[in-house]
Amino acid sequence: MTSAQAARTAEPDPLPASGRERRQAGRWQETLRNILRQRSALVGLLILAVLAVSAIFASVIAPYSPDAVLISEGARPRTPPCIYLLGCPETQPQVLLGTDGNVRDVFSRAIYGGQISLTVGLLTVVFAIIVGSLIGAVSGYAGGWLDNLLMRLMDFLIAFPALLLAIVIVTVLGRSLTNAMLAVGIVAIPIYARVMRSSVLSVREQDYVTAARALGESGAGILRRRIVPNSMTPMVVQGTLGVATAILEVAALSFLGLGAAPNIPEWGNMIGLERNQLFSAPHLILVPGLLLTLTVLAFNLLGDGLRDALDPRLNR
């Protein structure tokens, strides 16, 4: 149920049914138009679309498997790009962005890396939002000692620098991409818990919530139908920006050797493995570095644009 429908129960709606539907459709269109009017959101969406398409069709776009070792094809480790059109001899395999230390195609690995980073970012944030919202909702709705306890716990989580806390958690859980995601997700929980809690607190005392309670709606029902829709905007904005942070932090963990296993073509991992080749084969670092920056930039732009578009107070 949407917030428009939810509001209907509380305040009598003067419009006939057809008008109501039209109004609701208009609201969605208006929101969409607001988003598209933001230049930063548009740029972010465009970059993301390109990245998403290349990630989804990675197996079509990438000429080689990300794990394929091209020794038998005659390639050597850490060679610069070899493109037939630009006069590279056809005795060598064509590698658009050169090969890495294990004679794998950097271009193919970079494309598959997009798959990993996008999945990692989205899953991590979904996890953090679910757990954070639960904590925030319980905290704001229950109040009292439980609220105090949960919020102090969140304060302590925030009292440590994010990456260090994530490093500790990964060390406790053991090295793997999943654990790196879990660690980054846990570190992000307090943000969402706080957003949810402040939404709950601001809505809890509103007249329409009192009315719903008077009409006998259960606590869970109020939470689901009255409070959650009202917290959607800050959550969506915060979540979009959060995907950027999550991608950055998981890549940082992988760079330090605490994330994905060495054979996984994760961008941070690719940079970490070839970090000492900066002098001899800089493309091994610059390619995944550029893609990582672009992806994070896209989510940041989209998040900023969403905030400007969705927050009616900012409409000028």
Next chain:
Amino acid sequence: MIRFILRRLLLSIPVLAGVVVIVFLLARVIPADPCLAALGERATQAACDAFNQRFGLNEPLHEQFLIYISSLARGDFGESIRTGQPVTEILLQRLPTTVELTILALFFAITVGMTLGIVAAYRRNSAADVGTMIVANVGVSIPVFVLGLLLAFIFAILLRDSPFALPPSGRTSPGLSFQSIPQAWGLEDLGGIPRTALDFLSNMYLLNGLVTLQFDLFLDALRHLILPAVALGTIPMAIIARMTRSSLLDVLGQDYIRTARAKGLQNRLVVFRHGLKNALLPVVTVIGLSVGALLSGAVLTETIFGLTGVGRTVFESITARDYIVIQGFTLIIALIYVVVNLVVDISYGFLDPRIRVS
């Protein structure tokens, strides 16, 4: 004002107490036997028993906690399980590097960030504004380790033979000899806490070079710190630039700014004297918040630029399960964090008198 500061100080005590407990627990939940980590995989049971005895690892958890608290109260952080070196000594050697790195990064972030933000707000919607915001957006998005490697690639490889070449790693050039502050000031028989403090300050090479007039040391250390500081300071710089711009634009839309303009004040005076001062509050918040990001980034920056600072040490001791060092260093980091937040809170009181009362 004094009451306000006192109240803030009192409020930070429970946070610190919680931090001490959490640091203690975190260090214990890291799996793997500290004995095997210290003595090697093939340590005998007898050797391990002796080891556990020596470090009090056989005691129940609450006993260990009491021992930990009482030695903390005496200023004793324990000894590294791996090397036997006192944690205080390691801190004295490595904390100064990180302190100088973060201060320089913060200096870069504040000066460049605020300048860009002011220019962007002053010339709103101009090419300078758009350019600044592009720089800021890319600046927030580029990972510290990518920027660090990129800077090293540009300044240490591409510009190798130009006057702009900068070293990609280390704290000073190899072979550079210099004196510590006690040596330079002839205070070598000094002991106790003053000596420790002076040794600590000596390890801050920039400061050492300045106060002892060893300008070659100062310049050399500065050249080594520029790239790491820029890499580390870029994200806060970008955030500060955006914050300064939006906050200044917000303030410039207020009625009293119109009044100031109406009475014929020069635009520059309006922006700087009336606008900027009132736009600073959110900027200060952001500066305070970025200290956490700086400490996180320090792990990556120090790794890339071969600096043995706090970030690198924590990372290494976590992977080596040297939990005595982990305990000491994370405690110091959390302490710095809490103190910085306290300073930020107090500076609110200075910037906005209304906060003092509430």
